[in-house]
Amino acid sequence: MSLKSVIAGSVRYLPILDWGRRYGRVELSSDLIAAVIVTVMLIPQSLAYALLAGLPAEVGLYASILPLVAYALFGTSRALAVGPVAVISLMTASALAPLGLQSVTEYVTAAGMLALLSGAMLLGMGFFRMGVVANFLSHPVIAGFITASGLLIAASQLKHILGVSVQGHNLPGLLSDLFAHLDETNPATLIIGLAALAFLFWVRKGMAAALQRHFGLSRHLAATLARIGPIFAVIGTTLVTWALDLQSWGVAVVGTVPTGLPPVGVPWEAWSLIPALAGPALLLSVIGYVESVSVAQTLAAKKKQRIDPNQELIALGAANMSSALSGGYPVTGGFARSVVNFDAGAETPAAGAFTAVGLLVAALFLTPLLYFLPKATLAATIIVAVLSLVDLSILTRAWSYSRADFAAVFTTIALTLTAGVETGVASGVVVSLLLFVWKTSRPHVAEVGQVPGSQHFRNILRHHVVTDPHVLTLRIDESLYFANARRMEDMVVERVLRDRNTIRHVILMFSAVNEVDFSALESLEAINQRLRDLGLTLHLSEVKGPVMDRLKRSHFLQEMTGQVFLSQYEAFDHLRSRDARIA
Amino acid sequence: MSLKSVIAGSVRYLPILDWGRRYGRVELSSDLIAAVIVTVMLIPQSLAYALLAGLPAEVGLYASILPLVAYALFGTSRALAVGPVAVISLMTASALAPLGLQSVTEYVTAAGMLALLSGAMLLGMGFFRMGVVANFLSHPVIAGFITASGLLIAASQLKHILGVSVQGHNLPGLLSDLFAHLDETNPATLIIGLAALAFLFWVRKGMAAALQRHFGLSRHLAATLARIGPIFAVIGTTLVTWALDLQSWGVAVVGTVPTGLPPVGVPWEAWSLIPALAGPALLLSVIGYVESVSVAQTLAAKKKQRIDPNQELIALGAANMSSALSGGYPVTGGFARSVVNFDAGAETPAAGAFTAVGLLVAALFLTPLLYFLPKATLAATIIVAVLSLVDLSILTRAWSYSRADFAAVFTTIALTLTAGVETGVASGVVVSLLLFVWKTSRPHVAEVGQVPGSQHFRNILRHHVVTDPHVLTLRIDESLYFANARRMEDMVVERVLRDRNTIRHVILMFSAVNEVDFSALESLEAINQRLRDLGLTLHLSEVKGPVMDRLKRSHFLQEMTGQVFLSQYEAFDHLRSRDARIA
Structure with missing residues (x-):
């Protein structure tokens, strides 16, 4: 270990070695007054x-x-x-x-x-x-x-x-x-x-x-x-x-x-x-x-x-x-x-x-x-x-x-005042974490369409967008993990069953999915299976790098009836035009 | 309450009223054999x-x-x-x-x-x-x-x-x-x-x-x-x-x-x-x-x-x-x-x-x-x-x-075998939840650029993309909440400081942000403040409806130095061309 690295290491744990070397009369008088x-x-x-x-x-x-x-x-x-x-x-x-x-x-x-x-x-x-x-x-x-x-x-x-x-x-x-x-x-x-x-x-x-x-x-x-x-x-x-x-x-x-x-x-x-x-x-x-x-x-x-x-x-x-x-x-x-x-x-x-x-x-x-x-x-x-x-x-x-x-702050204040400081702050932390888990366990799923004149896709309920009756795109607005995987599965299947006679392709837009855990992988496999039974194909779009790395470690991508598209626009464009040709 | 709604309500809690009415000889013999x-x-x-x-x-x-x-x-x-x-x-x-x-x-x-x-x-x-x-x-x-x-x-x-x-x-x-x-x-x-x-x-x-x-x-x-x-x-x-x-x-x-x-x-x-x-x-x-x-x-x-x-x-x-x-x-x-x-x-x-x-x-x-x-x-x-x-x-x-x-399944098996069934399953649940919270507390932040020939933006480390030295776009790959807000703030500021002399605009791409809680709002305000001190503007793109509704309830959008763009493409196109005009 060189002397320089010893000094650098010491400076990390003893910042005084850093500012002390530059200490002069100006600093001294300011510090004394303070x-x-x-x-x-x-x-x-x-x-x-x-x-x-x-x-x-x-x-x-x-x-x-x-x-x-x-x-x-x-x-x-x-x-x-x-x-x-x-x-x-x-x-x-x-x-x-x-x-x-x-x-x-x-x-x-x-x-x-x-x-x-x-x-x-x-x-x-x-x-x-x-x-x-x-x-x-x-x-x-x-x-x-x-x-x-x-x-x-x-x-x-x-x-x-x-x-x-x-x-x-x-x-x-x-x-x-x-x-x-x-x-x-x-x-x-x-x-x-x-x-x-x-x-x-x-x-x-x-x-x-x-x-x-x-x-x-x-x-x-x-x-x-x-x-x-x-x-x-x-x-x-x-x-x-x-x-x-x-x-x-x-x-x-x-x-x-x-x-x-x-x-x-x-x-x-x-x-x-x-x-x-x-x-x-x-x-x-x-x-x-x-x-x-x-x-x-x-x-x-x-x-x-x-x-x-x-x-x-x-x-x-x-x-x-x-x-x-x-x-x-x-x-x-x-x-x-x-x-x-x-x-x-x-x-x-x-x-x-x-x-x-x-x-x-x-x-x-x-x-x-x-x-x-x-x-x-x-x-x-x-x-x-x-x-x-x-x-x-x-x-x-x-x-x-x-x-x-509000629930977190109210719990903290109420319990600190009535049950003591330790109970108050500990309950505040636990309530915040439970509420976060609770929120992520109830994912938002939006049906999206193309914003006219762009390659951008947004919620059909909030924007004027272009959709195709044969192609259903659902944007999953949460990382997928055990607490919400089953619910997401039910939401997707229920939406598909409502228009089972017209839909031919289902695209899950993964732009907001930052994680797919083992339980969620099972739910994706179940969705793929159920859509296959209905004669529909399942596609993914905008899957992020880390999530894609993870999915590649399983057999899911081989078993999936459809493809993974880089962008939602590519997916929509590709699936729509193929159907247009068939029609 | 009509008779029909009484029956419908009863059927909900007594499914036998549903299948019992259609019960016949065929069902009887099958059921008896089983x-x-x-x-x-x-x-x-x-x-x-x-x-x-x-x-x-x-x-x-x-x-x-x-x-x-x-x-x-x-x-x-x-x-x-x-x-x-x-x-x-x-x-x-x-x-x-x-x-x-x-x-x-x-x-x-x-x-x-x-x-x-x-x-x-x-x-x-x-x-x-x-x-x-x-x-x-x-x-x-x-x-x-x-x-x-x-x-x-x-x-x-x-x-x-x-x-x-x-x-x-x-x-x-x-x-x-x-x-x-x-x-x-x-x-x-x-x-x-x-x-x-x-x-x-x-x-x-x-x-x-x-x-x-x-x-x-x-x-x-x-x-x-x-x-x-x-x-x-x-x-x-x-x-x-x-x-x-x-x-x-x-x-x-x-x-x-x-x-x-x-x-x-x-x-x-x-x-x-x-x-x-x-x-x-x-x-x-x-x-x-x-x-x-x-x-x-x-x-x-x-x-x-x-x-x-x-x-x-x-x-x-x-x-x-x-x-x-x-x-x-x-x-x-x-x-x-x-x-x-x-x-x-x-x-x-x-x-x-x-x-x-x-x-x-x-x-x-x-x-x-x-x-x-x-x-x-x-x-x-x-x-x-x-x-x-x-x-x-x-x-x-x-x-x-x-x-x-693996950690969740290992904990469950090891503790069920050694400490008992109740401890085993309870620890499994707690470990799964803590790991989920731990993962979300360490968000992935990707610097993104435009995929050539498309309006799609991806990680510069994984794809060949177009970037602009004056415009830094960071995609935040996690919902923002108290456990990761401070960390995200540090990551954004550190990245900006590395190229503080060339960057003029910072875009936070919110396509994967499903939630911004009160603590995260404070961090966004801090980022806005620090970028303003550095003479840079802060913009958001692809903010989802529910998140936008939430942000509108605060003063953040008024205080933000830049704008909210519907799509990342619009944001990049707008900020890049304006700089081109200045240059």
């Missing part, structure tokens, strides 16, 4: 998502350090920012809840094991270049799942805004439980929560414009400040809670967050949970991968760059592995933070590594400052962030386009 | 299959009386003979074995409940006209399952030939257990068994020819005698066992078979087994239905008659219901007996009703004669019957035609 902005944004977010996952707040910080470095080494996107995200945090909570763990330590170790499993699965899929499995999550299923997760997460955070204690893992349970405990609402918490919510909505909708208008800030600077807006809510409510001693009024705060380096080690203590966590880890890996890759692709397209979907599996696998080994929990590329990173001018994955340094500094020195941070503020941060994921219009758009897509 | 022959053939067969199912011999007789009458009332095939068959008996044994039932009575009641559930499911599928579900059993899966079942049944009967006692429900288990007990072989049983086997093989292969040659019998009569040949083995070995008192030499006999009418009643005692039996009942119903309908269709085609697949569900449902209510177990239409019935000249389903009377007479008066019938003889009957089902050539035929079909 890193500072993303760090400020990530501190409250990572704490909030850890709480959403049912974990201590510091776990969110730990999950935002090494994973970023790992992605910087292995990732192919220039702007993707990995770390804890809302949907994956919800899936983590949902995976750990049924295990009945008693202590916080057990819970944290189990979350680490989940990240380890997910990392191993992603690495495995990456080495076997199985990025395609993500394609089996259809767009309606993903959109429905994200929307339903957003609703579920927002509902789960309402208890922190009200200051009440609530059980329930599905939407009806959460809401009815919340309603039952409404009289226990803590007024001070509610005021803090609503104020934070109002401020954060304003940050999202009106802050940038107001900063431009009233303070004459540039558009870019105003937008950047609006992006890190949540930090002002964090600082403001923390100060108020400290100054007014709101804790004694019943406001729940984050409390003591340990200072120091993330704990390093493999979460072996949770090895007995592997069987129970394997299924959730797989779903979480695929969902995380799909979310991350679509963000990466969207951002890459804006700069005409390309990402490598299989290498992204490796990078996310490495990120989850390193999260597991450093006290974190499952991570993936997040939409909001990646957009901020991109808009802030990140040039290379090094921006992510610098962000990691920022968060390490936070973990080492800043956590005591978070003592008085109200949980209601973090809940408000989450609610505002996830409501932007909710897009119920996918229901109406899917409905107006096709009933099958 | 009934006598089938009765003689069914007596040993029904006893043998009951023993195979693990049931007392008389249950086989009971399952051959009322079900025949029910099918005569509701069935649409003129020749189908229902009753106990080998594969369904094996499936019954396999469904009841894991229940851990203690007494014979419990076992018989559970078998009745299985028939009741199966009957209810078949009736339900019939009322909802769901005969199509049978199409999801592909030909390779059915062929593999029947072959593997035949091997499994033959192996399970060897213990009766050797006179040893053996456990084991799969082929490796049965054979190794048999080998371990080989030294316990009972010589007298082995002699009876081998003699019966040899005679029955001769009956099948050489008897008809020998009767013609040596006794000058007509071909038809010789064939008929050969068909009822097994009764001679039954009579011969029974007499020998009685005369030589072989029971004291260790030959196992059928023993006391109760005389009298079948016990009538619903097997309610087994209601608690319904959850455990529901799954097996469903598989058994579908397999039984597929077997029965294919026999019925084969025989109907010979007389240019037609059967109604949905009404067959009703008829088989009624047959199983009546079997359950009269002390029987699951039944379906059998191949061998139906062929005998057909060859013996049965004209109408009344032949089945007359056969039922014959078996009723047997149950009432003849069972004492069966006391000395050796079980080895019945085992030999089964072995010879099922070995004709074994056709391992399906493996080589499927292999030479397609690897996917």
Whole structure:
């Protein structure tokens, strides 16, 4: 193996060897600025998502350090920012809840094991270049799942805004439980929560414009400040809670967050949970991968760059592995933070590594400052962030386009909200696949004729076309396989029997037949046999190369009473003229 | 509702109202002769299959009386003979074995409940006209399952030939257990068994020819005698066992078979087994239905008659219901007996009703004669019957035609033999469907050009065709849906980028696209966007009516940079000539 090929091979698995060689001062300063902005944004977010996952707040910080470095080494996107995200945090909570763990330590170790499993699965899929499995999550299923997760997460955070204690893992349970405990609402918490919510909505909708208008800030600077807006809510409510001693009024705060380096080690203590966590880890890996890759692709397209979907599996696998080994929990590329990173001018994955340094500094020195941070503020941060994921219009758009897509999105949303995230997304995938199989099992068969003045043949019901009473042409609008072969056979024979006295030749136009399996071959043989019994000949036209190769491996072509024509025009022309001569 | 429509409606569900009105003396005598022959053939067969199912011999007789009458009332095939068959008996044994039932009575009641559930499911599928579900059993899966079942049944009967006692429900288990007990072989049983086997093989292969040659019998009569040949083995070995008192030499006999009418009643005692039996009942119903309908269709085609697949569900449902209510177990239409019935000249389903009377007479008066019938003889009957089902050539035929079909048949055979009948057939169906989805997720995309002197376009790699450097035409050889949309998008974009400097127009030829789902629509929009960014226009050609209707419901056609052309020729001609003018 030459040195050159060794380097080329390494570049494939370590993209840093590619962009790192061209790294200069311009890239450095862009990346540093982006890193500072993303760090400020990530501190409250990572704490909030850890709480959403049912974990201590510091776990969110730990999950935002090494994973970023790992992605910087292995990732192919220039702007993707990995770390804890809302949907994956919800899936983590949902995976750990049924295990009945008693202590916080057990819970944290189990979350680490989940990240380890997910990392191993992603690495495995990456080495076997199985990025395609993500394609089996259809767009309606993903959109429905994200929307339903957003609703579920927002509902789960309402208890922190009200200051009440609530059980329930599905939407009806959460809401009815919340309603039952409404009289226990803590007024001070509610005021803090609503104020934070109002401020954060304003940050999202009106802050940038107001900063431009009233303070004459540039558009870019105003937008950047609006992006890190949540930090002002964090600082403001923390100060108020400290100054007014709101804790004694019943406001729940984050409390003591340990200072120091993330704990390093493999979460072996949770090895007995592997069987129970394997299924959730797989779903979480695929969902995380799909979310991350679509963000990466969207951002890459804006700069005409390309990402490598299989290498992204490796990078996310490495990120989850390193999260597991450093006290974190499952991570993936997040939409909001990646957009901020991109808009802030990140040039290379090094921006992510610098962000990691920022968060390490936070973990080492800043956590005591978070003592008085109200949980209601973090809940408000989450609610505002996830409501932007909710897009119920996918229901109406899917409905107006096709009933099958609607069924898939409806199933996904309904089951995610009522039966849980894993059931929801798995049912969505199964329903999509079953509907596809169901549709292909009921093929469309069109009788076609010649479009006058052309050699083109179209459906006699939709176009004015030329036909011949002695020549029946049926265009089979589906690949032929076991689930539809018998039905196609019946449709062809029934159509022939309706005009059995005038028809002499039957042409099956195969332009839309991409496959003929063994069962369908038997049906073609049966059609040939039945037409022969009726004294008719069977012909094929426009058979594609791959299908023709397949048919040649059987005896069907020798037994067929007619011929295979290159084009439908040739077939029609040939059979019609021969009959004209006979007549 | 008029009287006429009432009658028409009744005829749909009661075909007897149709053929019964035209029933005359000719039909009566043909049906009676067929009934006598089938009765003689069914007596040993029904006893043998009951023993195979693990049931007392008389249950086989009971399952051959009322079900025949029910099918005569509701069935649409003129020749189908229902009753106990080998594969369904094996499936019954396999469904009841894991229940851990203690007494014979419990076992018989559970078998009745299985028939009741199966009957209810078949009736339900019939009322909802769901005969199509049978199409999801592909030909390779059915062929593999029947072959593997035949091997499994033959192996399970060897213990009766050797006179040893053996456990084991799969082929490796049965054979190794048999080998371990080989030294316990009972010589007298082995002699009876081998003699019966040899005679029955001769009956099948050489008897008809020998009767013609040596006794000058007509071909038809010789064939008929050969068909009822097994009764001679039954009579011969029974007499020998009685005369030589072989029971004291260790030959196992059928023993006391109760005389009298079948016990009538619903097997309610087994209601608690319904959850455990529901799954097996469903598989058994579908397999039984597929077997029965294919026999019925084969025989109907010979007389240019037609059967109604949905009404067959009703008829088989009624047959199983009546079997359950009269002390029987699951039944379906059998191949061998139906062929005998057909060859013996049965004209109408009344032949089945007359056969039922014959078996009723047997149950009432003849069972004492069966006391000395050796079980080895019945085992030999089964072995010879099922070995004709074994056709391992399906493996080589499927292999030479397609690897996917081979994978389906191999999975079915391997798992049926090692993991059981239910696992085998269910895995076969799942593997077939997954392979189909996998294939459609990797679409073939061909670059096409014009076949000189025609308006037809074919793959540039397979044909000599005319192309234009400025116009790229890609024929998409698959319906576009979520599992392949992204891949198709990548393939199109990659091909375009290879010649981005010369290509000006891209035509996607949609002749083989039978469906564009919501996810695929997004990919088309992405392709349009990316080509627009590159300064190229996107066109479609030969879009089918149903696909066009769908696309019109979205905004895609308005946003598309190019046009939709009726035919590929029009598209190529139009785009090429415009560029010629520019040049």
